[in-house]
Amino acid sequence: MIPMIDIKKQFEEIKDEIFEMLSGILDSSQYILGPRVRELEKNIAEYHGVPAAAGVASGTDALHLALQALGIGKGDEVITTPFTFFATAEAILYTGATPVFADIEHDTMNIDPTKIEEKITEKTRAILPVHIFGHPADMVKIADIAQKYNLRIIEDCAQSFGAAIDEKKTGSFGDAGCYSFYPSKNLGAFGDGGMIIVNDPSVDDRIRSLRNHGSRQAYRHESIGFNSRLDEIQAGMLLVKFKRIDTYNAKRRQKAALYNELISDEILKPADRTGITHVYHQYTIRSAKRDEIQKRLRDSSISSVVYYPIPLHLQEAVGFLGYKKGDFPVAEEAAEKVLSLPIYPELEETSIKEIVDIINNG
Numbered sequence: 001m002i003p004m005i006d007i008k009k010q011f012e013e014i015k016d017e018i019f020e021m022l023s024g025i026l027d028s029s030q031y032i033l034g035p036r037v038r039e040l041e042k043n044i045a046e047y048h049g050v051p052a053a054a055g056v057a058s059g060t061d062a063l064h065l066a067l068q069a070l071g072i073g074k075g076d077e078v079i080t081t082p083f084t085f086f087a088t089a090e091a092i093l094y095t096g097a098t099p100v101f102a103d104i105e106h107d108t109m110n111i112d113p114t115k116i117e118e119k120i121t122e123k124t125r126a127i128l129p130v131h132i133f134g135h136p137a138d139m140v141k142i143a144d145i146a147q148k149y150n151l152r153i154i155e156d157c158a159q160s161f162g163a164a165i166d167e168k169k170t171g172s173f174g175d176a177g178c179y180s181f182y183p184s185k186n187l188g189a190f191g192d193g194g195m196i197i198v199n200d201p202s203v204d205d206r207i208r209s210l211r212n213h214g215s216r217q218a219y220r221h222e223s224i225g226f227n228s229r230l231d232e233i234q235a236g237m238l239l240v241k242f243k244r245i246d247t248y249n250a251k252r253r254q255k256a257a258l259y260n261e262l263i264s265d266e267i268l269k270p271a272d273r274t275g276i277t278h279v280y281h282q283y284t285i286r287s288a289k290r291d292e293i294q295k296r297l298r299d300s301s302i303s304s305v306v307y308y309p310i311p312l313h314l315q316e317a318v319g320f321l322g323y324k325k326g327d328f329p330v331a332e333e334a335a336e337k338v339l340s341l342p343i344y345p346e347l348e349e350t351s352i353k354e355i356v357d358i359i360n361n362g
């Protein structure tokens, strides 16, 4: 059996440090927004070269609070990709704003900058690119458009911790970079968690208030906020893993390189553009024979997952937005052909060879 990700293996390697951290936190009796959250925020802000970072309860909340702190709400439009996890659009809808989709690039499967301008109206307030599967979106072109039309940029970095364009980390290009620490993410907690990094300390200040019931000072509430705090236990565990994140990501890239070398050229392999650091949250191939390949893998007890079978514009929940099949052909084709293969730092070379043998010899 080869799983998509082996969290247990990673845990075994860091078990002693995790238990030591845990025991320190339990002894301290300080569980919410304490010193470990502050240390993690400081480390993650420094890692990205930005002035501030705020821990929140999930990646979904990170997007929601970032949008709200940037003043996006009812009547506004936010341009985003239809090829992402549903939370990206949900967060926009939570604020009362409307997600407006623009099709994706064929190679990276990220939002296509050349399709953004035609979607801009007088209601557009922001662009929300997602660095899908760990390959950065084209932030240079997106930033140019945002500047031209005076739009905000909120980056969905749930899948891209450590990814970069010319050494500049994703999340640091726009007004806010939103992270998820869902356990299977490149930097994964032992439960839910998220973080928002920002370039403007006043936005960080608003996020800190919003995450804590609209309060900066105990029992004084200046706005209607949320309970969306990162807890000390998750932050402590994340501190242990954060020290290793560059090694984890380098190992993911090594595994991806081996897949690239071994998989037949009849299969479309993931884009990895020059000058970028892809962190391979997923290693995603595309083939018209996707379902057949997946069945062969399943028959050999090898996991694989279709991320994502239905693009967001065709999801039942957002039927009221009025999109239809054919609106975003590149995203729709991707949804029909994608297949993500097992990838994680501890994945054995022999497992990759076994997986590729099954893919190539159909």
Ligand SMILES: Cc1ncc(COP(=O)(O)O)c(C=O)c1O
Binding pocket: 058, 059, 060, 061, 084, 085, 087, 088, 130, 156, 158, 159, 179, 180, 181, 182, 192, 193, 194
């Ligand atoms: C692209 C993307 N955006 C947002 C999220 C939401 O993150 P979370 O599950 O931490 O709320 C996820 C992860 O699940 C994701 O993959």
